[in-house]
Amino acid sequence: MEVSIGGIIGLYGGLICGILGWWFGRKKARENRGIDELYYHIWQNAKSYSWYVTLGAIYVLFSLIMFGIELSNAMVLGILLLTHIGSWGIIGIILSINMSSTVPLQPSRVKFGLIVIATSVIVFTIISIMTKNWLFLLYSILPNLIGLFSALTPKGEDSKLT
Numbered sequence: 353m354e355v356s357i358g359g360i361i362g363l364y365g366g367l368i369c370g371i372l373g374w375w376f377g378r379k380k381a382r383e384n385r386g387i388d389e390l391y392y393h394i395w396q397n398a399k400s401y402s403w404y405v406t407l408g409a410i411y412v413l414f415s416l417i418m419f420g421i422e423l424s425n426a427m428v429l430g431i432l433l434l435t436h437i438g439s440w441g442i443i444g445i446i447l448s449i450n451m452s453s454t455v456p457l458q459p460s461r462v463k464f465g466l467i468v469i470a471t472s473v474i475v476f477t478i479i480s481i482m483t484k485n486w487l488f489l490l491y492s493i494l495p496n497l498i499g500l501f502s503a504l505t506p507k508g509e510d511s512k513l514t
Contacts, residue, residue: 394451398444405439405470406432412474421481431477442469446503455506465503469496 381387413428450457472495480488 390451394447395444398440398447401443402436402440405443406436408470409435412478416478416481423481427481435473442466442500442503449504449506453506457504457506461505462503465499465501468499468502472496472499 378387381391409432413423413431417423446457446462472492476489476492480486
């Protein structure tokens with residue numbers, strides 16, 4: 353197995369950028385008094401909900417293995433890490449908007465958006481694994497953006513007129 357310099361740079365560069373972003377974000381939030389009980393409540397709930405999403409991803413991956421699709425350990429761990437952290441972030445954003453906005457998000461739109469995101473990620477991941485071509489995951493970006501915008505839109509255009 354040869355060493356991938358780009359992989360090493362991406363792995364540890366992403367780690368360093370993530371830690372720096374987290375640290376600067378928390379520093380700025382402390383200056384603006386943004387870290388309070390509500391902040392902790394929102395992000396603890398988001399972490400709790402993201403475990404349900406991760407559990408669903410584990411079941412999908414076990415199902416793929418039972419159908420005879422071979423998955424490497426690194427691939428499975430990467431998918432689980434992306435699923436857990438991605439769902440934690442998206443759910444945290446949704447809860448933050450819902451708690452701090454004067455117009456709360458509609459649960460039906462949030463559910464629809466999350467279902468679109470989860471379905472597109474699962475479908476395109478399965479297609480990528482079966483074809484062994486990871487470029488198919490790029491096709492999931494558009495449905496994910498549609499689902500994200502749908503989930504984060506407070507109300508439809510009709511309610512603004514009334």
